[in-house]
Amino acid sequence: MEHSPLPQRTRPRPMTNKNMPHSQIGIQPVPEVNAELYRRAYSLPNVTNRPTVISVPGARAIWLDEDLPLAHPESIARGREFAHIHPDGSLHVSLSPERAQEAIEMGWAEPHPMAQYMGNLGMVMLYTPLDMQELDVIFQLIVDSYNFVTGRTVSAADITAAAKVDLTETKTRSK
Numbered sequence: 001m002e003h004s005p006l007p008q009r010t011r012p013r014p015m016t017n018k019n020m021p022h023s024q025i026g027i028q029p030v031p032e033v034n035a036e037l038y039r040r041a042y043s044l045p046n047v048t049n050r051p052t053v054i055s056v057p058g059a060r061a062i063w064l065d066e067d068l069p070l071a072h073p074e075s076i077a078r079g080r081e082f083a084h085i086h087p088d089g090s091l092h093v094s095l096s097p098e099r100a101q102e103a104i105e106m107g108w109a110e111p112h113p114m115a116q117y118m119g120n121l122g123m124v125m126l127y128t129p130l131d132m133q134e135l136d137v138i139f140q141l142i143v144d145s146y147n148f149v150t151g152r153t154v155s156a157a158d159i160t161a162a163a164k165v166d167l168t169e170t171k172t173r174s175k
Contacts, residue, residue, distance in 0.1 A: 009107030029089030071151025
């Protein structure tokens with residue numbers, strides 16, 4: 001699958017704990033950005049927001065429907081949880097190894113400490129998006145992970161646009 005090149009991240013990488021649990025140190029999510037992260041992530045087709053089965057308490061799984069065919073089931077560590085969002089807004093996802101390497105090189109991610117051990121070189125931590133421009137890139141990487149795992153060709157721009165329409169309709173109905 002063809003990907004648009006990732007931009008270089010302008011912020012320095014956050015400090016992280018390289019052991020388990022793999023986490024950022026001293027980063028707090030921006031409430032508006034974090035709310036939008038959740039809204040977009042759970043607007044993907046055939047996913048559910050549920051408690052994680054592999055991460056820290058408070059993390060939320062991005063869980064694929066049981067009947068959704070998978071192109072790369074080996075890239076999922078447990079169940080149908082192809083990604084999860086940590087309480088600090090960072091995520092663990094499984095990308096293609098090439099896209100993961102690009103995300104690392106461009107400053108958006110770092111390898112998961114267990115990735116090499118598990119034989120999943122695409123398993124990375126995406127850093128917490130701290131503004132909407134960063135969220136656009138992080139969401140593109142979430143969609144890339146979704147597409148890699150499922151074999152689909154969902155567009156991040158289409159999901160974002162559809163989610164904005166749904167949000168506008170919800171606000172209009174609530175008036």
